[in-house]
Amino acid sequence: MKTYSNGEIWAFEGKSRATDDGAGVILGLDGGATSTVCVCVPASAAIHLAGETAAESVKVLARATAGCSNYNSVGEVAAKETLEKVMAEVIYKAGISRSVVRAICLAVSGVNHPSDQQKILEWIRDLFPWNVKIFIENDAVAAMASGTMGKLHGCVLIAGTGCIAYGFTEDGRQARAAGAGPILGDWGSGYGIAAQALTAVIRAYDGRGPQTLLTNNILKVLGLASPDELIGWTYADQSWARIAALVPVVVTSAEDGDEVADKILRFSVKELADSVKAVIQRLKLGGEDGKSPFPLVIVGGVLEANKKKWNIGKEVIKHISNDFSGIHPIHPEVRLHLILQFL
C-alpha cells in the first residue's frame, strides 16, 4: 500500500476483486470549482461508446465525488489532493486494484494552457507511473462531447462558478472566449453574478446605489445582521465557489421584481451570449450568413438549474439565436460517461 500526500491509502493494492471484465477499467473525471466527480467504467465501455451504444447502458462500476479541483481557485496542493482523493475513492469503491486502470480522462476547469496540462499530467503520472493513457482537457471539451455524443463540433457554454465558451470546427480548429477568471471580467459566471450582487448591497448601504431586495435576501441566507458584516464575511474565505453560491438569491430577487437583481442578470446574460458569439464568429460556425446549423451545448449550474420565471440559460440562447438562427441548443443529460469518448 502507498500513502499519498492527502494521507489517503490506496486500498486493494494488488488484490483486485475483479469487478471489471478483464479488459481493465477507465477513470473519467469531471473537475469543477464546486465539486469533482470521478467514475470508473470497464475499458470495453469506450469501445461500445465509439460504436454509439447508448451512454446510459454503460455499466458504471463506481462513482465518487470530492470538492474543488480547479487549482486557480484553491491552489495546487488542495487541487492535487482532491484529484488523488476522488480517484482513490472510486478505485476503492469499485473494489479493484490501481493496476487494472488502463486510461484516465480528466476534464478539469482551470486547464487553459499546455503548461496546465503538463502540471496535472505530472501529478497523475506520480500516481499511475506505468503505461496508463492519460488525457487532460479543459472541462469545456468534455462538456461539448457529452452534448454531441463525442463529436467535437459546434460550441459549448459553461456557466458554473466560472464560465467559458469553447468552439470546434469539423476540420479541427478551436477557439475560446472568457474563462479568464473573476479578475479578468467573467461577469456571466456564478462568481461574476454574485460579486455584482454583493457590490450592489454595499453600494445601497453606502447610499451610492439604489435600494435593493438583494440586501435582505443575501443577509438572510448568510445569517448576517447588517451589510457591513459582509466585509468580514468576504475576507474570511475568498474561495470563488462560496461567493458564487449566492446566484440563486439573485435569481429569486429578480423574480420578486427587484430591478437591481434583474439588471445584473440581464448584463450577465449579455456577457455570456457575447462570449459564445465571439467564438462562433471567429470559427464561422454559422457559415457566411450566420444561419448554418450547429450544436450549442449548454452546461453548468447557472444555466441549468433555474427553470422558473428567470431562466438564465433560456435568455442566453434567445440572445444568441437573434444573430445565429442555426444554433441547436443541447442540455446534456449525461455528462461523465461521454468523457470516455476521447479514448
Ligand SMILES: Nc1ncnc2c1ncn2[C@@H]1O[C@H](COP(=O)(O)OP(=O)(O)OP(=O)(O)O)[C@@H](O)[C@H]1O
Ligand atoms: N437554482 C439556481 N439558479 C441559478 N444558479 C444556480 C442555481 N443553483 C445553483 N446555481 C449556481 O451554479 C453554480 C455552480 O454550478 P456548477 O456546479 O456547474 O459549477 P462548478 O462545477 O463549481 O464550476 P466550474 O464549472 O466553473 O468549475 C453556482 O454559482 C451556483 O450558485
